[in-house]
Ligand SMILES: [Fe+2]
């Protein structure tokens with residue numbers, strides 16, 4: 001009988017005590033589902049918080065702790081643009097957001113991210129260096145985590161949502177990927193930014209203000225070079241988020257999994273959009289034979305307005 005190593009790929013949970021409060025309930029529902037269904041590992045690919053603030057990080061950490069997931073073996077995370085710069089949540093923010101991005105301390109935000117999820121990273125997190133890029137081996141997989149968030153630039157990254165992987169990080173990634181110690185393992189990259197063509201969705205159903213705004217500035221600079229590096233270094237799969245469009249695709253001989261907690265409902269490549277009572281994630285399964293299969297999954301969510309206490313109670317029974 002064959003068994004497989006199953007990864008629950010989650011992305012863009014956008015937890016914030018101030019905005020999108022229902023995302024807290026959704027994240028709890030989704031983690032309860034994943035834990036109950038005995039996934040071997042969880043990977044969350046950025047925009048874990050909605051606004052990159054202490055309160056959001058604290059909420060996520062409490063939730064992960066509740067589910068006993070602050071554990072190297074159980075969870076891997078990578079950083080998204082919201083975890084550094086936050087996002088636009090109200091119409092009036094459109095006019096001030098660029099200024100806020102300029103003032104955000106990039107290094108301090110990355111450090112905060114690393115501190116809040118420190119149990120999930122390899123030893124570098126404890127030495128004061130940035131943990132990115134990291135490599136960790138869990139089961140048959142070497143997870144390689146990158147920070148793809150570009151620094152603020154008034155022209156090239158005016159609202160913080162564009163991506164860029166700096167040269168020193170790319171050089172280290174190449175060393176990691178070609179290291180003999182992971183040659184026999186499946187190489188799975190965790191990165192926030194996407195590699196497929198972004199399909200802007202209509203501004204009718206389910207399109208939030210911040211998403212329309214971000215649609216102008218979502219690209220990863222140097223994408224082809226990064227993709228080529230991954231491909232020639234034997235990467236098997238790339239897990240990402242950022243677009244809020246769920247999807248599975250292949251490029252340059254690699255599988256790509258695009259996950260979103262609340263996928264947009266009118267994207268061009270969505271055949272089965274989730275409803276308000278469903279949550280979305282992707283299952284990435286590695287078989288004994290080394291075959292990787294990615295599939296879309298749904299978990300139920302309790303109706304809007306359900307208190308977290310009720311959820312806690314539900315989880316205990
Ligand atoms: Fe996002």
Ligand SMILES: [Fe+2]
Nearest residue numbers: 047080081242
């Ligand atoms: Fe993002």
